[in-house]
Amino acid sequence: MFTIGCHLSASKGYLAMGRQAVDISANTFQFFTRNPRGGTAKAIDENDVNAFLEFCKATGIEKILAHAPYTLNLCSADEGIRTFAKNTMADDLKRMEYTPGNMYNFHPGSHVGQGLETGIKLITDALNEILWDDMTTTVLLETMAGKGSEVGSRFEELREIIDGVKLQNKMGVCLDTCHVYDAGYDIKENLEGVLEEFDRVIGIDRLCAIHINDTKNPFESHKDRHEKIGEGYLGLETFENVINNKTLRSLPFYLETPNEIDGYEKEIRLLRSKFMD
Ligand code: FE
Ligand code: FE
Ligand code: ZN
Numbered sequence: 001m002f003t004i005g006c007h008l009s010a011s012k013g014y015l016a017m018g019r020q021a022v023d024i025s026a027n028t029f030q031f032f033t034r035n036p037r038g039g040t041a042k043a044i045d046e047n048d049v050n051a052f053l054e055f056c057k058a059t060g061i062e063k064i065l066a067h068a069p070y071t072l073n074l075c076s077a078d079e080g081i082r083t084f085a086k087n088t089m090a091d092d093l094k095r096m097e098y099t100p101g102n103m104y105n106f107h108p109g110s111h112v113g114q115g116l117e118t119g120i121k122l123i124t125d126a127l128n129e130i131l132w133d134d135m136t137t138t139v140l141l142e143t144m145a146g147k148g149s150e151v152g153s154r155f156e157e158l159r160e161i162i163d164g165v166k167l168q169n170k171m172g173v174c175l176d177t178c179h180v181y182d183a184g185y186d187i188k189e190n191l192e193g194v195l196e197e198f199d200r201v202i203g204i205d206r207l208c209a210i211h212i213n214d215t216k217n218p219f220e221s222h223k224d225r226h227e228k229i230g231e232g233y234l235g236l237e238t239f240e241n242v243i244n245n246k247t248l249r250s251l252p253f254y255l256e257t258p259n260e261i262d263g264y265e266k267e268i269r270l271l272r273s274k275f276m277d
Contacts, residue, residue: 003028008029010033013045024264030066036070037071066092074108093137103137109152110150120160123151127139128165138172143173145179153179153222173202175198176256182215187242212256213226243275
């Protein structure tokens with residue numbers, strides 16, 4: 001089974017996202033838990049959630065991926081910013097329990113000159129405060145491009161974060177193809193080697209989801225600018241290899257390419273046509 005979807009707007013609720021996904025031949029999707037810049041989340045509408053859960057059963061929508069607002073920073077130098085990030089994530093994770101058993105992805109953060117070690121410690125401390133024993137959501141650290149002082153562009157950094165978390169069984173990783181290439185992992189020329197490295201450093205079992213994006217910038221540029229599939233430096237062949245890779249092919253893939261909904265539909269159809277059953 002090939003599980004693929006794209007980033008959708010959450011403004012009309014869960015059922016609307018489910019319908020839109022099916023409309024564009026997706027069988028999963030990603031969405032922001034609230035305005036990507038933070039702010040308050042819309043109250044959960046239980047009727048909407050229940051209708052959505054039924055819809056998923058009927059249509060075969062697989063695991064969905066919630067994305068935290070990308071402005072949150074668990075390792076800011078400012079305590080107020082850290083607390084805001086922590087409270088927002090804690091609230092998101094409570095809301096996620098209305099749709100149990102799914103995934104919540106976040107950017108580890110930027111250490112803003114405090115150094116990697118301090119950054120990693122602040123991130124793990126925060127996670128240790130907000131995760132709880134019987135939560136059903138898996139929390140994913142996203143692999144980052146290494147822009148500015150971003151934490152998480154090296155697999156070792158993600159491993160260190162996970163090592164510091166007490167409830168490690170709640171933790172996973174989301175690999176972003178644009179970000180890892182920007183960070184200096186050559187998935188274009190040596191996908192197998194990168195996955196071996198991931199396995200050696202983090203453990204391949206932690207890999208739960210793939211953000212599938214081409215990149216506007218060359219290898220190791222640390223820029224984080226997504227491009228449409230096949231139109232960037234990675235190229236279509238790289239994505240054919242990624243989706244058919246024996247380790248990756250069973251994972252859910254999420255497009256975050258610069259597209260409106262019709263562009264996403266085209267990319268989903270293109271990638272489906274390249275998937276070897
Ligand atoms: Fe992201
Ligand atoms: Fe991403
Ligand atoms: Zn990105």
